[in-house]
Amino acid sequence: MSADKELQTIAGIDRAIHAPARLMILAYLAAVDSADFIFLMNQVGLTRGNLSSHLSTLEEAGYVSITKEFVEKMPCTLIRLTDAGLNAIQTYREQMRIVIDELLNNKKKGA
């Protein structure tokens, strides 16, 4: 793969996932069935405003669904990973693997 093609792969990386905070959110949501806002705040270490902003981005991309439900008679905002979100993580992981593999190969060849 030429350097240009490597750069093209990097350019194709999904920006909705590439931000570390959003990647962490998606990783946690992929590991559980559903979670509420406070749980994600504790795990990801974001402020309320930041988390809201990142969740909005992910919801707009269709990667998470946010619903209001009653859990043990208490209102709760539950966040779930969608199928599109799971596919997006898969694609992202593949792209990152290709980029890193190619960069390492080129480095070895150059050495």
Added chain:
Amino acid sequence: MKTEDFGPIKRKVYLAYHQDGILDLTAGMVVLGFGTFMLVDNVIFLVVGSLAALQYIFWKNRITIPRYGFVRVNSQEKSTLQGILLMGLGVLVLFAFLILNYFSPGKMASPEFEAWSQRYHMVPLSAVLFGLPALGAAVFLGLKRFYLYALLAVVLPALGGWIDLPTYAPILSLGMIILVTGGVLLVRFLKTYPLDRENRGDVS
């Protein structure tokens, strides 16, 4: 990619959810209630201990969820074999208990065996009442400290019988150990996850 790829995160989340000590505290109350019932022979302590167990969900909602947040994790996939083994073990212990306490004394047992079974009769009883539920929690919830509780539920009454302690003493000791462990875990949990009033309740 499967969600199983996120197994380590899932396990971490699941265990952290149970590091609040509430399960230990309620279990400790049940055991202490039983021990106190044996000590004073008043059934009210048995009822109080059982009521404490029923409060588990209440305290989980009151303490854990507002601090740690609500998370729904798929139940831990455990093999059917483990379940069958545990049930088999339970049947074995129960069978041993029945033999020791109902069939042996005065019928086919020697006086020595009768004395021995009277001395150690709390061992199978404690194993069935407290050891097996603790083992169940350890196996099915993946909480390793409950293996220790299950072991103590057998070892303490055996030790009590060996040094000729009153029968309630090992049960009270077991209850205290579980209760203190739960208390320590709860304090640690409260320090790790302080109540953030701004973020309490339904936020999105």
